[in-house]
Amino acid sequence: MARLEDLTKGAAVRGILPNCTVMVIDVKWYGSDVVELVYRDPSGNLGQELLYRDREATLEIAESGRPWSFDADGALFKLVSEAWRIRLAYLFDPVLAVHTSVLDPLPHQITAVYEEMLPRQPLRFLLADDPGSGKTIMAGLLIKELVLRGDAERVLVVAPGNLVEQWQDELYDRFRLPFEILTNDKLEAARTGNWFLENPYAICRLDKLSRDEAVQEKLKVIDWDLVVVDEAHKMSATFFSGEIKYTKRYQLGQLLSSRTRHFLLLTATPHNGKEEDFQLFLALLDGDRFEGRFRDGVHVQDYSDLMRRLTKEQLLTLDGRRLFPERFAYTVGYRLSDAEALLYSRVTEYVREEFNRADALESEGRRGTVGFALTILQRRLASSPEAIYQSLRRRRERLEKRLREELAVQRGAQIALANRTGEPSLTEEEWDELEDAPAAEAEHKEDEVVDQATAARTIAELKAEIQKLRELEELAYKVRQMGTDRKWEELANLLQNNPAMFDSNGHRRKLIVFTEHRDTLNYLADKLRTLLGKEEAVVTIHGNMGREERRKVQEAFLQDKDVLVLVATDAAGEGINLQRAHLMVNYDLPWNPNRLEQRFGRIHRIGQTEVCHMWNLVAEETR
Incomplete structure (x- = not known):
């Protein structure tokens, strides 16, 4: 109820017109019990009415509104609104992870992430493109896109021990994803007793997980949103004489598959030539599909929807040119x-x-x-x-x-x-x-x-x-x-007389020499320095060097024009990219042919513009 005396200019009054509030424009009294009211309705129209004391019971003064209705912390409001804008940004930018990462993606990387993988819910996929195609980049794009979309709060990357630091560097440097590597010290220092609970973005060594049952028990209690396994072909099982041999690594793969919604396997060598073993491998992605695969009779399964494999010849740049230059390998035989x-x-x-x-x-x-x-x-x-x-x-x-x-x-x-x-x-x-x-x-x-x-x-x-x-x-x-070393003589002859070792101006090109053993590395470094006549012309990388020390040597080799030869053991194959060079000599052939491809991949990779050459030194009449 409102008294007539309360009807003053500017007051908001309810009860004059049905179901709305009017604004008092002018008031004129007639005696002490009658007032003439001029008002404006919500539509802006003016009205006039005489009001008597008996109308007071139907009138109500509305609280006058403020010029604005928001009185919270403006900076906090901006922060929240920006957070929501970022949270929903993927709705307006279908390739948001690309635009918020430090990389120049290639067509096959875009199609892998945004056409092959993201549409699959849940994702159970094998990415098997050739070495050097950038599978780490593709996995990083997928992880970041799922994180941006709110679809991945807990992510686990499993990789061989010699690659975990490379994964950590790539995910942070390119995608600003702060992954932590599991170590024994961190396991023991975990406040909750379970390191995985405290680290939603985790990287683990494959064999640490496969060997350590106590760590597996901690892993089991976590529901992961995404698990990525690099070099996944190592999680293999074999079928022979009617029996299946499950390795510890394969059993780890089964555990990981059961504890995650999205499961991505990365490998350049998915098939070992045995169809039974390959189907066992794919059973990690879809166990139901390959159930009973070894019953009597032929069981052919279509697994094209579970994997993608592109060779280097199929990979193109954005303007349609071949991504990788040609490469040539030569065998240099010699007699002892x-x-x-x-x-x-x-x-x-x-x-x-x-x-x-x-x-x-x-x-x-x-x-x-x-x-x-x-x-x-x-x-x-x-x-x-x-x-x-x-x-x-x-x-x-x-x-x-x-x-x-x-x-x-x-x-x-x-x-x-x-x-x-x-x-x-x-x-x-x-x-x-x-x-x-x-x-x-x-x-x-x-x-x-x-x-x-x-x-x-x-x-x-x-x-x-x-x-x-x-x-x-x-x-x-x-x-x-x-001092008679026929193998060294062949290398020296190659360095001095092969035209590929020099550019059009006669300047010596950079060369990488791989060996298996530290003693040979030291021996070659001394011989090469003598041959080239400069101490600073030769640098080395081996397994006893720390990661930062290896990086410094890498930078010196790539940037210093006076450094001409890098002599390295396979430590140089661990996360080091040397595509500024395009010449390589395998002084020792690795016994694992995959290592040979890994070595060549240090120079024959994305970003290489020159034709790559590799020479393999092989002693004749030896086993």
Whole structure:
């Protein structure tokens, strides 16, 4: 209720007109009980009315409104509105991750993410494009797009141990995604007891997860939105003679598949030639489809909707040109000198005899370890006189130390060796896993095995092996002192006389030389510096160098015109891109052909504009 005296100019009054409020424009009194009111209705029309005291019960003064109705913190309101704008930005920009990342995407990368993967809900997919196509970029785009759309709050990347740091760098440098790498220290320091709960963006080493059941238990309690597995072909199972052999890595793949909504597998080598094994691999993505795949009869499955594979020849630039330049590989054969051939024959004979003795060992772990040591010894024999000499010397010294320890605690030439506590022993599966270990770890383990593992079972056998090693060491020393190294001569001839080594102005082009072994690396670096006449012309990268140190060497090689040759072990294949060079020599051939492709991929990759050449040095009449 409102009294007539309350009807003043500017007042908002309800009850004058039905279902609306009017604004008082003017008031004129007639005596003390009647007032003439001039008002404006919500439409802006003027009205006039006489009001008596008996109308007071139907009148109501509305609260006068403020000029504005918002009185919160303006800066906070702007922050919230910007957050919502970003949250919904993908509705107006279908390739938002591309425009908010530091990259120049290529057509095959755009189609993979926005045509092949994002439309799939849930995503269960195998991306199997050729090496160098940028699968890390495609996975990063997918992760960021899902994050921007609010579809991925917890993301796990699983990769071989030698690639996890590269993944962390790429995801942050290009996409500003702050992923953390799982380490033992971080596991123990987790406040909640479960590191995965505290880190929604996680990167883990494949074999850390596959070997450690305690970590798997922590992994199981998390519902992941997206899991990405790099080099996914390593999560393999095999079918043979009606039985399936499940590896620890494959069982990890089954666990990951069951704990995530989106599951992306990355590999350039999805098929090992066996259809049964390939279907087992694809069962990680769709177990129902491949259920009963080994029943009697032919079971052909269509899996085109589960994967994409493009070869380098199919990859194009935005203007339709081939993305990758041509590449050529050459085999440079050479004959060993007489002295080298004799050393090769004697070491090979020693290796064969020790292999035969290893076969008689009861322990499967010891048999495998000794066999692995002898295999590495053969590889060093093929690498260089320096490598085999240093390996024989270290092995002889370590076994002599072992002999002294044995003689100190027991007597009798036929007594079995007692001190095996320091002798390395790994299963066949663990040796396979060593291939994916960081270069420093792999090189250290190889040295440890070559120096210590022996098939000798008694003191007499150990003494006999040491004597054999002395003879071989002496022969290797003579070859080393003679200075006749046919393999080095071929490399020197290549550097001095091959036209591809020089540009049109006669200036020497940059060259990468890969070797398997540190001793050969040091040997080649010295020889090349002497050949080129400049100490600064040669730089090296090996597994014992830290990541930052390797990067500095990489920058020097790419940017310094005085640095002409990079000599490297396979540590240079771990996250280092060297496409400013287009010439490569494999001084040692890796025993795993995938490593050969990985090496060539350091120069034959996106961004390379020159035709790439690779020379492989191979000794004739050797095994």
